[in-house]
Amino acid sequence: MSVRLNSHLSDKQSAMLRDKLLSEAERIRTNFQLKKAEYENNSITGAKDEVDTANDSILLAADMRFSNRESLYYKKIMKTLSKVETEAYGMCDDCGDPITYQRLIARPTSEMCILCKEESEREENQNFFERRSKSLGREMTVSGV
Numbered sequence: 071m072s073v074r075l076n077s078h079l080s081d082k083q084s085a086m087l088r089d090k091l092l093s094e095a096e097r098i099r100t101n102f103q104l105k106k107a108e109y110e111n112n113s114i115t116g117a118k119d120e121v122d123t124a125n126d127s128i129l130l131a132a133d134m135r136f137s138n139r140e141s142l143y144y145k146k147i148m149k150t151l152s153k154v155e156t157e158a159y160g161m162c163d164d165c166g167d168p169i170t171y172q173r174l175i176a177r178p179t180s181e182m183c184i185l186c187k188e189e190s191e192r193e194e195n196q197n198f199f200e201r202r203s204k205s206l207g208r209e210m211t212v213s214g215v
Contacts, residue, residue: 076160078168
C-alpha cells in the first residue's frame with residue numbers, strides 16, 4: 071500500500087475542500103447567468119439622457135472589471151478541482167511541502183505554502199522594474215522611466 075503524496079489531508083478534509091470549491095464555482099456560474107440576463111434586459115431600454123448614459127457606462131465598466139476577476143478566479147477554481155482528483159492538491163508547487171489545512175480552508179486555490187508565498191511576495195515587492203500583474207501574469211510598465 072502506497073502513501074498518498076498529500077496524506078496530511080484526511081479524506082474528510084479533501085471532500086470538504088472539494089465541496090467548497092464546487093460551491094464557489096456554482097456561485098460564480100449563477101452570478102454570471104444573472105448578470106447576462108440583466109445586461110440583456112438593460113439593452114432593451116429606451117432613450118436616456120447624457121447623464122444616465124454616462125452613469126450606466128461607469129456601472130457597466132465596474133461590472134465588467136468584477137466579472138473579469140470572477141472569470142479568472144473561476145479558471146483557477148477549475149484548475150484546482152482538477153488537482154483535487156490527484157495527489158498534487160495540497161502540495162506546494164515551489165518546494166513540494168504540504169500546504170496546511172488552515173491555509174487551504176482560507177484559500178482553497180492556494181498553490182504555495184505560506185513560506186513560499188511570503189518569499190514570492192517579498193521578491194515581487196523588491197523587484198520594482200520587472201513586476202508582473204498578479205491576475206494576468208503580464209509585465210507591468212512603469213511610466214516615466
